[in-house]
Amino acid sequence: MLLTGARGCGKSSLVKAVLNEFSADGLRLIEVDKHDLVDLPDIVDLVDGRPEKFIIFCDDLSFEAGETAYKALKSVLDGSVAAPPANVLIYATSNRRHLMPEYMAENLEVQRVGDEIHPGEAVEEKVSLSERFGLWISFYPFSQDDYLAVFAHWARQFGVTETVIAGSEREALNWALSRGSRSGRVAWQFARDLAGRQPEASA
Template identity: 65%
Template sequence: MSDFSALIGRIDNLLDKVQAKWLSPPPATDWTALAWRWQASPAGGQLQALQYPHLIALESLQHVDLQKAEIVRNTEQFVHGYPANNVLLTGARGTGKSSLVKALLGRFAPQGLRMVEVDKQDLTDLPAIMECLRGRPERFIVFCDDLSFEADEPGYKALKVVLDGSLASSSDNALVYATSNRRHLMPEYMADNLELQRQSGEIRPGESVEEKIALSDRFGIWLSFYAFDQDAYLAVAAEWLRHYGISEFSDEVRRAALQWALTRGSRSGRSAYQFARDHAGRVGFAASRKSAGSPAA
């Protein structure tokens, strides 16, 4: 009997912990932060302040000058209270889409810009997030990174509604900036080009294609990013090396950078950044061992 009572006690304690974690009202939002991540929960979710947001200098992003100028112009209008558009950044992986959005926070935070990161699986909470932001004096970018959808995913509909598809007016202090490797955010199939989709029996397949295009069409600004050529890749690698205090870009370093890109299968800003970190780390570590009198590894 005592064992049964102990078991009931443990179950009660477990239920209390579950209730405290999932059913209790979320704590008040820390509005002193610069950025938040939306934390979904059965109790309604909350804006979780990021103590150490990733701040990137706009000047560090090379060979995306046209895209940079356009998104900076749009964001500058927004933070000064003028009309601006939601932005969709699409294209090759590792070309600076996400970094460009993150860099906006460092540039415009002194002017009141704040950022809310929302994971793809939590996009169904977008209307609730917008309500949390409505009426605040700050200007918010709701950042959705690396988006892609299947046709039946609920987040697809929620994003459409927030962009401009709801009877309720959108909040004028919040914009959505999203990145994706897909131009239309959804998979496209050869069957979409057929006059009649015999397999599904759909009479007007063109309407399905329009449904897929409708989401990306709701973004007022589209910015496309392309894979770097060799010269651009090397220039970005040299810039990142200068960031880490290495100004010399010798033939040996150049060959190492090209070899790095070859093994990664990509000439991109991301691979250039990763090479620079690796090379700067090697050089710095070797110098420290030499000054300490340790034999080279």
């Protein structure tokens, strides 16, 4: 499964929530850094046949030009010669939908034959990686109302009163504007900052 979209909107948190929900049923998570993807086939072999179910998690995944670690990921996603283990799923999060950079020059390789468009090999190679994930889930930037609702939720969790929450909405919007993003992460950061500025309740 590939979770893509705007930063700070809960892609990684969703994966961790799945682990928290189903860990008692035998779900386990193995987090693999991008630079360790070359070891992915060995990791899959080690957990194959175990009674637990495994999520192999690659957080904030993307590749730059010249990197070759993505080839190991492609091999595991397709199962190579052997079928992929039934107890293993690959989850990845990324801010980039196609995981690899695309350049204008590569689009010059696209050919038009009659009414058909034939992408160049470089474009095909880059798009094919994300296509190997069976499920895509996209995350989009928050609307203003969604952002304020998330801020209010976290502020309540931190013990901020409803009066202070209602009076801090404009400040919450300015906080998001200064960071260039209306997201769950930014809402949480402002709620935490606001809570820290509140006077402690008297005993």
